Amino acid sequence: MNRSLAVLLVVLTMLPAAARAQDEHRLQYTIGLMASQQIVQSRVEPSNNRLTGPILGFEGALISDRLIVRVRYGEGRVQPREGPDNNARDVVEGEALVGFHAVPWLTLWGGPSARAYTIGNTNQRWLIWTARATGRGTLVPGRMQSFVELWGAFTGSVGDPALPAGGRGFNGGLEVKLGRTTPLWSRLSYKMESTHASGLRETVESLTLSLIYGLPR
Amino acid sequence: MNRLLAAALTVCALLASAPAMMRAQNATAMLDQGVRAYNVREYDGGVWLLRRALAAEGANALGSTDAARALMYLTATEVARNQRDSALAAARRLVVLDARYRPDPRVFPPDVLAVYQEARRSAPTVSIRALGDTAIKPGTESFIVRLGATTSPELVANVTTADGRLLRTLYQGSFRDSIDVRWNGLDASGNAPPDGRYAIVVAPSARERRAGGEDWSLRLPLELARPTVDTMPLPPAPPDSLLKPERGDMSGAMHALIPGVAAGAAIMLLPQVVSSADHASNARLIVGGTVAIAGVAAFFSHHPGQRIPENTEYNRNLKENWRRNVAEVSRRNADRVRGVKLIIRPGAPSLMTGETP
Numbered sequence: 001m002n003r004s005l006a007v008l009l010v011v012l013t014m015l016p017a018a019a020r021a022q023d024e025h026r027l028q029y030t031i032g033l034m035a036s037q038q039i040v041q042s043r044v045e046p047s048n049n050r051l052t053g054p055i056l057g058f059e060g061a062l063i064s065d066r067l068i069v070r071v072r073y074g075e076g077r078v079q080p081r082e083g084p085d086n087n088a089r090d091v092v093e094g095e096a097l098v099g100f101h102a103v104p105w106l107t108l109w110g111g112p113s114a115r116a117y118t119i120g121n122t123n124q125r126w127l128i129w130t131a132r133a134t135g136r137g138t139l140v141p142g143r144m145q146s147f148v149e150l151w152g153a154f155t156g157s158v159g160d161p162a163l164p165a166g167g168r169g170f171n172g173g174l175e176v177k178l179g180r181t182t183p184l185w186s187r188l189s190y191k192m193e194s195t196h197a198s199g200l201r202e203t204v205e206s207l208t209l210s211l212i213y214g215l216p217r
Numbered sequence: 218m219n220r221l222l223a224a225a226l227t228v229c230a231l232l233a234s235a236p237a238m239m240r241a242q243n244a245t246a247m248l249d250q251g252v253r254a255y256n257v258r259e260y261d262g263g264v265w266l267l268r269r270a271l272a273a274e275g276a277n278a279l280g281s282t283d284a285a286r287a288l289m290y291l292t293a294t295e296v297a298r299n300q301r302d303s304a305l306a307a308a309r310r311l312v313v314l315d316a317r318y319r320p321d322p323r324v325f326p327p328d329v330l331a332v333y334q335e336a337r338r339s340a341p342t343v344s345i346r347a348l349g350d351t352a353i354k355p356g357t358e359s360f361i362v363r364l365g366a367t368t369s370p371e372l373v374a375n376v377t378t379a380d381g382r383l384l385r386t387l388y389q390g391s392f393r394d395s396i397d398v399r400w401n402g403l404d405a406s407g408n409a410p411p412d413g414r415y416a417i418v419v420a421p422s423a424r425e426r427r428a429g430g431e432d433w434s435l436r437l438p439l440e441l442a443r444p445t446v447d448t449m450p451l452p453p454a455p456p457d458s459l460l461k462p463e464r465g466d467m468s469g470a471m472h473a474l475i476p477g478v479a480a481g482a483a484i485m486l487l488p489q490v491v492s493s494a495d496h497a498s499n500a501r502l503i504v505g506g507t508v509a510i511a512g513v514a515a516f517f518s519h520h521p522g523q524r525i526p527e528n529t530e531y532n533r534n535l536k537e538n539w540r541r542n543v544a545e546v547s548r549r550n551a552d553r554v555r556g557v558k559l560i561i562r563p564g565a566p567s568l569m570t571g572e573t574p
Contacts, residue, residue, distance in 0.1 A: 041495050137476020139515035146480035146508050150487075169491055172484040174508045190484050190504035194492035203492045207500040 028063040032187075032212030038091070040078050041203040049083030055091060055206070063217050068099040068107060090118040097132065099217075107134045107217065109151075115195075115202070126195050126202065128156035128167050136217075145216075147189075148172040158197045167195030173208075175216050185212045244273035248287050255290050260298045267291040274440075274564055281346055284565060285315045292336075293329040301332070308336030313435055313568040316344040316365050343370060345419055345435050347563035355402030355409040360561045362417055362437060364388075365395045371422040374398050376439075379414040389422065402441075402559045409559065415439045438564035446557050448550040452542045455535050461528035465520030473519060477512010481505040 036055040041048065057074025073094040080086050097111035109132035116125040132151040139145060149171040156165035173189030187210040194203045247270040254263030270279060271287050279287060288311035295304035311318055311333070320333055344365040351360050364374065374388040385405045388398045400417070404410050420434035484505035488497035 037500075039498050039500075137480060139473045139477050139511055140518065144511060144515065146476045146512065148480050148483045148487075170483070170487045172480055172487070172508070173504055174480075174511055176511075188504055188507060190501050192488045192491045192497060192501070194495070201494075203495045205488075205498050205500060207498075207504065 028214060029061065030063070030212055030214035030216055031058070031060045032185075032210050032216075033058050034072075034074065034187075034208050034210040036074065036076075036191075036206040036208040038076070038078055039205040040089075040091075041201075042083075042085075043201040043203075045199045047084050049085040050081045051078035051089060052081055053078035053088075053091070055093070057093075059210070059212075061214075061217060066101050068101065068217055070097045070099060070109070071095070087119050092116045092118075095130075097130075099132075099134070101217075105136050107136075108132070109134065113151075115204070124159060126156065126158045126165060126167075128153045128165060128195055130154070143177045145175050146173070147175065147216075153195070156195065156197075158195070158200060163197040163200070165195055165197040165200075167193065169193030175212075183214055185214070185216055186210065187212060187216060244270045244277050244279045245283060247273075248279065248283055248290075251287065251294075252290050255294050255297070258297070260294050263294045264291065264298065267294065271565060274562075278564070280349070281314060285311055285318050288314065289318070289320050289325070289333070292332060293325050296326075296329045296332055304329075304332045305336055305339075308333045309339070309568055310566075312336050313344055313566055315346065343372065343419060343435060345417070345437050345566045347437060350560065350562045352558040352560045353402050354556070355559050356407075357401070358558075359399035359401050361397050361399050362563070363395055363397050364392070364419060366392065369393045371425045372419055373422045374417060374419045376400055376404075377416050377418050378410075379416070384410060384415065387417065402561070410441065412442050413440075415441055434569045435566055436569060437566045440562040440564070442560045442562070443557050444560070446553050448553055449546050451546050452539060455539050459535060460532050461525070463525060463529045463532060465523045465525060467519075467521040470516045470519035470521035473515035474512050477515055478509050479512075481507075481509025481512065484508060 034057050036057070038053060038055050040051040042051065043049075053076055055074045055076035057072065059070065059072040061068055061070045071094070073092075075090070075092045077088055077090050079088045093113075093115040095111065095113040097109045097113075099107045099109040102108050109130070111130065112127060113130050114125065114127045116123060130151045130153055132149055134147060134149040136145050136147045151169050153165070153167045156167065157163065158165040169192055171189055171191040173187055175185050175187045178184040178186055187208070189206075189208045189210070191206040191208065192203070194201065196202075247266045251263045251266035251270060254260070254266060267287050267290055271284060271291070273279060278284075288307050291307040292304045292311065295301075295307060320330055322330060325333075345362055346365070347360075347362045353360050362374075364372070366372075369391045371391040372388065373386065375386050376384040378384060383405075385400070385403070387400055388396070398417075402409055416439055417437040418434055419437075421432070426432060482505065484501055488495075488501050
């Protein structure tokens with residue numbers, strides 16, 4: 001929990017710098033906080049476990065005319081709800097992506113996405129290299145927009161020794177500006193990711209509420 | 218013979234140096250030189266100088282006293298050249314210019330005085346005189362000319378265009394001694410005439426002519442000019458880009474609906490594609506439904522196909538404001554134009570008689 005507090009402090013100290021950069025119109029930044037409720041279905045043949053819990057995190061993006069770099073990080077703890085495994089898991093997840101605005105409404109991405117569990121003294125790390133496409137549509141110009149992001153893994157690994165892994169997923173939702181003059185946006189999104197390796201499959205659903213400074217891209 | 222040669226040489230010298238003199242000398246200087254030429258009996262050169270001095274216009278023109286002096290010396294010079302008709306014409310101009318003028322018998326010989334007296338007898342007993350260049354505000358101020366007469370003729374004084382078209386009658390009737398005739402710078406319809414050349418023409422009335430009076434007219438040429446006025450340009454009409462649509466935009470509504478509904482449907486359906494083996498939670502329905510409903514709401518926010526009274530009102534106000542601005546700028550421009558003074562430059566008066574060809 002101390003780590004979460006440190007991350008939150010880092011985010012808050014970056015906000016003024018982001019505001020200055022926005023004013024100068026050189027590069028644009030977005031930075032935000034997010035809170036998720038996750039439902040994890042973890043299958044280790046032949047058992048199947050279902051866990052739920054909150055994840056807190058932050059995200060940031062650096063945006064130029066055509067390129068965009070996006071980072072997300074979150075951590076939390078999921079509790080067992082169904083299945084033979086009674087252990088809670090500490091969860092850390094993150095992604096670092098580089099995107100390209102192909103057309104105004106479509107961004108193509110590439111980069112790694114990682115997810116790690118700590119179960120007692122053991123760790124399980126998923127590292128997936130993904131290709132993504134994000135489409136955005138404007139519902140009310142400057143006020144409300146929807147988005148859907150699809151991704152697929154082109155390589156990945158899990159565990160030590162590493163097993164080859166793959167997966168796919170999507171994320172979609174609605175982004176609403178919180179006022180005419182404020183640069184704050186809120187986002188309600190639903191995400192589903194399914195990763196798999198030999199004898200393993202993780203399916204993660206997230207219902208996420210985010211608060212973002214700057215126009216989300 | 219020697220005298221003729223000298224005169225010819227003088228004229229040649231004057232002609233050769235004429236352009237330079239024109240630039241260097243003003244009308245008063247030419248008058249003085251013309252008088253000197255008369256005194257030294259260089260009559261041909263003198264005539265040329267005096268005529269040039271009398272022909273000067275505008276700011277360079279002779280004043281009425283100098284003009285009278287020039288005409289008297291021109292009369293005397295023409296008499297000296299044995300040009301009696303020209304001398305009589307010059308003397309008549311002098312009588313018209315100033316009916317009260319009396320030549321000095323110590324300066325001019327009796328034959329010159331005799332020509333002048335003959336001109337007085339044959340010319341109408343009316344003179345016209347303007348004060349010089351005058352700036353007036355049309356409609357509120359007046360340009361004044363003084364008519365003088367030794368009898369009481371019945372006259373009519375008109376302002377005419379250069380081609381003789383009547384612009385306005387200033388005076389009709391008879392008077393004794395003198396009268397100031399005023400022109401407020403407007404035509405008979407109350408409009409200010411454009412810049413250009415005009416004249417005040419004084420002539421006997423029709424009744425006077427029928428009664429057997431002489432047929433003559435006095436013409437005072439006028440030049441009307443206005444300084445350039447800086448007016449403001451009229452504001453341009455509001456461009457279409459500033460106008461709001463007065464009817465709901467179906468295309469815009471569809472552009473709002475489709476991303477909302479498509480994204481909502483995708484959120485609800487894609488879990489089956491991503492992981493068909495797992496049962497997705499209801500969270501997808503919450504988010505997908507919210508996005509779809511937002512799209513539908515955005516669709517109706519465009520009022521597809523409906524009248525939008527607030528936009529109509531907005532556009533009407535925008536156009537009304539523009540019309541008000543145009544009217545205000547037009548009014549200010551008109552005020553500026555009205556405030557500009559009309560400059561009236563009178564020329565040398567001339568007499569036209571029945572004898573004039």
